Amino acid sequence: MVSDRLIYEKTSENGETIRLYGHPGGDPEYYIEGVHGFMAGPNGVKLNLYTVGFSDTEGQRREVACRLAMSLDSFVSLAKFFQDRLKDIQENVVSLDDDEVRRLLADKAGDD
Structure with a gap:
């Protein structure tokens, strides 16, 4: 449009x-709290981005906020963009050492 x-x-x-x-x-x-679901194939990549809804006695409720679909080239470009922004944050915004970044990334990877 x-x-x-x-x-x-x-x-x-x-x-x-x-x-x-x-x-x-x-x-x-969209406010996004994580990624749950990843599908990659020769024609592209899809990611489900979620927010956390109200938890109930059954556990955490995740609600898909949106699904990103893109070509493999776009995904690689987006991944590089995020890597560059993480480097900018580490150098200029907050003090995150490598161990802390690894821990944060490992914690998020465990959510998937």
């Missing part, structure tokens, strides 16, 4: 103009 709400414009190294447009009424925003 193309709108007249230009968010970002940049000229790439090869001279191509890249423009990012937003939805006229605002862009959807």
